Amino acid sequence: MDPTTYxxxxxxxxxxxxxxxxxxxxHVFLAQFAIxxxxxxxxxxxxxGRGVPDARRFLDSFFKYLVLVSFVTGAMTGVAMWLTxxxxxxxxxxxxxxxFHWIWAAEWCCFTVEIVAGYMFLRWGQRxxxxxxxRLLVTYSSASFLSLFWVNGILSWQLTPGSxxxxxxxxxxxFNPSFWPSLFYRTAVSSTLGALAAIAVxxxxxxxxxxxxxxxxxxxxxxxxMAAMPVLGLWYVAVxxxxxxxxxxxxxxxxxxxxxxxxxxxxxxxxxxxxxIWWRHLYVSGATAALLLAxxxxxxxxxxxxxxxxxxxxxIRQVLFSNSITPAEVVxxxxxxxxxxxxxxxxxxxxxxxxxxxxxxRVVRAQCSACHTMKGAxxxxxxxxxxxxxxxxxxxxxxxxTKAFMPPFAGPAIEVEAVAQLVAWEAAGAPRQWPVSDDPAxxxxxxxxxxxxxxxxxxxxxxxxxxxxxxxxxxx
Numbered sequence: 001m002d003p004t005t006y007x008x009x010x011x012x013x014x015x016x017x018x019x020x021x022x023x024x025x026x027h028v029f030l031a032q033f034a035i036x037x038x039x040x041x042x043x044x045x046x047x048x049g050r051g052v053p054d055a056r057r058f059l060d061s062f063f064k065y066l067v068l069v070s071f072v073t074g075a076m077t078g079v080a081m082w083l084t085x086x087x088x089x090x091x092x093x094x095x096x097x098x099x100f101h102w103i104w105a106a107e108w109c110c111f112t113v114e115i116v117a118g119y120m121f122l123r124w125g126q127r128x129x130x131x132x133x134x135r136l137l138v139t140y141s142s143a144s145f146l147s148l149f150w151v152n153g154i155l156s157w158q159l160t161p162g163s164x165x166x167x168x169x170x171x172x173x174x175f176n177p178s179f180w181p182s183l184f185y186r187t188a189v190s191s192t193l194g195a196l197a198a199i200a201v202x203x204x205x206x207x208x209x210x211x212x213x214x215x216x217x218x219x220x221x222x223x224x225x226m227a228a229m230p231v232l233g234l235w236y237v238a239v240x241x242x243x244x245x246x247x248x249x250x251x252x253x254x255x256x257x258x259x260x261x262x263x264x265x266x267x268x269x270x271x272x273x274x275x276x277i278w279w280r281h282l283y284v285s286g287a288t289a290a291l292l293l294a295x296x297x298x299x300x301x302x303x304x305x306x307x308x309x310x311x312x313x314x315x316i317r318q319v320l321f322s323n324s325i326t327p328a329e330v331v332x333x334x335x336x337x338x339x340x341x342x343x344x345x346x347x348x349x350x351x352x353x354x355x356x357x358x359x360x361x362r363v364v365r366a367q368c369s370a371c372h373t374m375k376g377a378x379x380x381x382x383x384x385x386x387x388x389x390x391x392x393x394x395x396x397x398x399x400x401x402t403k404a405f406m407p408p409f410a411g412p413a414i415e416v417e418a419v420a421q422l423v424a425w426e427a428a429g430a431p432r433q434w435p436v437s438d439d440p441a442x443x444x445x446x447x448x449x450x451x452x453x454x455x456x457x458x459x460x461x462x463x464x465x466x467x468x469x470x471x472x473x474x475x476x
Contacts, residue, residue: 006090006324007344008365013376016088016369021308023084025301027077029193032186032300034070035148036194038114038141039222041066044198045137047218049130054211055218060126062201067122071115089370091324092158092315100154103174107150114143148186156182159240159311165318181236188225188232189300192269195222196293199277203286213283220281223273229266241317244310247405255309262302265295312405313457321407321457323367330455333410338366353425353434360422363415374426385427392420393442397449404458413446 011019041059048055085093097104117140125133153174157164164173198219202212237245248255269292276282315322325333339362346365352358364374372378384392395402396416399409409416417437425434 005342005344008369009087010347010369013373015371015373015377017308017371018377020081020084020088021305023077023080024308025304027074027081028304029297029300030070030074030077031148032190033193033197034066034074034114035141035144035187036190036192036222037062037066037070037197038137038144038194039191040194040198040219042134042137042141043222044218045130045134049134052218054205054207054215056130057207058198058202058205058215061205062198063122063125065197065201067118071118075115089315089324092320095316095320096154096158099170099173100157103150103154103170107147110143110146110150114140114147117143145187148190149183152183152186153179158314158316159244159307161317161319177239178236181232181239185229185232185236188229189296191222191225192273193293193296195219195273196269196289196296198222199284200286200289200293203284203289209283213281216277216284217281220273220277223278226266226270226273229270233263240310243404244312247312248306248310252309252405255306258302258305258309262299262306265299265302269295269299309405313400313407323370323407323410325367325407325410327455327457330408330410334412334450334455336412337415338411339363339415342366351430353432354436356418356436356438357422357425357434359415360418360420363411363419364422367410368419374422380423381426384423389420389424392423393417393446394449396420397446398453400456400458401453407457408453408455409450413443413450416446416450417443 009016041063044052044055044059044062048059082093117136121133121136121140125136128136153176156178157173157176160176160178161173162176163169164176199216202215202219205212205215207215237248243251248259250256272292277284311317311322313321315324318327320326325338339359342362346352346358346361349358349361352361364372364380368380372380372383375381384395387395393416396409396419397413399406421434421437425431
C-alpha cells in the first residue's frame, strides 16, 4: 500500500466517524427499502396478473413512493456516502476500490439496470400489459438485489477478510466467512422494510376498509423472512472474530447497548408483524405502520453502529487500523514520528502557545481524529482531562492496552508527551502561556512504556501484517 498522507478535514464538534455514520445509516435504510420495494412490486404485479382485486392499483401508487424515496433520496445519499468516505477515510476506500474494482463495476452496472428499468416502468408501466410489466419489475428487483449482493461482499470483507489475507485471491475475500449470513440477514431486513412501507401506502389508498385489509394481508406475507432473522444474527455473530464478538457482547458497553437496542426493536417488530399481522390478520393503521417503520429505522441504525464498531481497532481486519495506519507502519512511525512526513499545516496553529502543543495537535489530527474530537463528540478532554500527567502519558503510550479496541500509538515518546500536554492544556481552559515539557527522564519512561506495550493490537499481542509486507519481530 502507498503510505500517502491525505489531508484531514475537520467537522467541528462532530467527529469524522459520526459524520459518515449518519450518512451511512440513512443510505443503508433507503437502499434496503428500495430492494424490499422491488420484492413488493414484483409480488403484487404477479398477483395483478392473476386477477387479484386492487393489486395493480396499489402497485402504481406504491411505485411513486418508491421512486421518490429510493431513486431520489437514495441516490443522493449514495453520492454523499462516496463523498464523505473519501473525506473521512480515503485510504480505506482506496484499498477497497483497488482490490475490488471489477466487483464495484459489476455493482454499478446492476445499479444502472435498476435505474433504467425503474424509470421505464414509471414512464410506460401503466400502458403495458401485465406480462410485460412483470418482466420489467423482475428485472428491476433482480438488479437491485444484485447491487446488494456485490456491495455486501465488499463490506463483509472489511471485518472477515478470511483467506484473502494470505492468498490475495479476490473471490476468497469476497465470499468471506460473514458473506452469507450478512447477505441473508440484509435480504430479510429489506423484505420487512418493503412490506411495512407497503402497509403504510395501502392506508393512503381511497378504498374501503375491507379492501385495505385484504391488501395488508397480502403484503404481510413478505414479513415472513423476519422469522429467520434471529438465527441469521446468531450465525453472523458466530463467524466474526472472537474479539469483535467480545466487544459487542459485553466488552464495550456502548456496542452491547446498541446490540440490545437493535435486537429489541427487531423483536418487537417481528412479534407484531408475524403474530399480529400475518398470523392473526389484524388490521394495521397508517399510524401503526409508520411507528413500525420508525422502529425499523432505529434497529437499522443500531445494527449499523454495531457492525462498524465490531471492526475495531481496524477498518479492514489485520490490514488497516481505524486511523488509516497499517500494522507494519507502526514500527517506522514509532521511530520516525507519525507526522514527520505530514505536509499539511494546522489551520489554527497560532492559538497554541508553544511548538510542543502544535505537534500534539498534528498528532491528534493524524492518529485520533477519525474517532475523537478535542472537546466535542467522544472528546479527548472528557476522556482524559481528569487524569494526572503520568496517567495521561501511560494510557496514551499503552493505548491498545488501555482500551483493547484502540490501535497502538504510532509515534515516539516526544509525540506521546505532546499529546498528553495538549490534552492537559485544553482541559485547563487553553491558557495563553504553557511551559514546554522536555524532561529526559519523563521521555525515557514513556519510551519504556511504549516498548512494554509493543506494536500489536490487543488482544492479538502479535504483529499483524498486510499481504505482501515483511514481518517484523517485536518483543512484548
